[in-house]
Amino acid sequence: MKLLTSKEVLVDPDELIVSKTDLAGRITYVNAAFERVSGYTRTQAIGQPHNMVRHPLMPRAVFGYLWERLKATEEVFAYVVNRTATGGFYWVLAHVTPSRDAHGQVVGYHSARRAPNRAALATVEAVYAQLRQLEAGRRDRAVVATSMARLHEVATAHGGYEQLMFELDARQEAA
Ligand SMILES: Cc1cc2nc3c(=O)[nH]c(=O)nc-3n(C[C@H](O)[C@H](O)[C@H](O)COP(=O)(O)O)c2cc1C
Structure with missing residues (x-):
């Protein structure tokens, strides 16, 4: 993996970063905003x-939860920090949904991401830091279950995961 840097790429407020995948999470489509923000061209991304x-x-x-929802053919919102081609990072609020064919069969997934509410990021980062600490140094599946249970606990304290997402999105910058 390329060296990570602290360079943040900001998503424009009117920009929508779109990608599509097959059922296994392999990229089948990316838009121009994906290319601009991630630094990867279509040619580099498609098939990966x-x-x-x-x-x-x-x-x-978070990805455990994302895939659990997608396998249950549910949509999911998630705050995600991604790595750019040059090792920098960018924060998004992603909305990921199953894509269906004319017969209603799920044939892949679609993600549309926009600039996150900056006032939410400190909270999100704190929760993610806690989850990373639970997961640190362990590759086994059981640890993901523990960490997903913690995520569930945090969400429940806010009235459920979706409620937490809406609350974070609506949060105002502290005066
Ligand atoms: C439509 C769609 C979009 C996704 N977008 C991202 C993304 O932007 N960043 C990311 O790290 N993972 C994304 N994922 C999840 C990845 O498939 C993968 O589960 C995740 O990166 C964790 O990697 P790992 O399974 O190798 O641990 C997406 C999955 C789908 C189905």
Whole structure:
């Protein structure tokens, strides 16, 4: 993996970063905003597993939850920090949904990401730091279950995961 840097790429407020994957999470489509922000061209991205932009700051529990929802053919919102081609990072609020064919069969997934509410990021970072600490140094599946249970606990304290997402999105900058 390329060396990580502290260079943040900001997503424009009117920009929508789109990618699509097959059922296994391999990229089948990216838009121009994806290319601009991630620094990867279409040619570099298409055919790659989506973890090509995975940043080590992301806890495994969040992706565990994402895939659990997608396999249940549910949509999911998630705050995600991704890695750019040059090792920098960018924060997004992603909305990931299953894509269906004319017969209603799920044939892949679609993610549309926008600039996150900056006032939410300190809270998100604190929760993710906690989850990473639970996951640190362990590759086994049991640890993801523990970390997902912690994520569930945090969400429940806010009235559920979706409620927490809405609350974070609506949060105002402290005066
Ligand atoms: C439509 C779609 C979009 C995704 N977008 C991202 C993304 O932007 N960043 C990311 O790290 N993982 C994304 N993922 C999740 C990855 O497939 C993968 O689960 C994650 O990067 C964790 O990698 P790992 O499974 O190798 O640990 C996406 C998955 C799907 C189905």
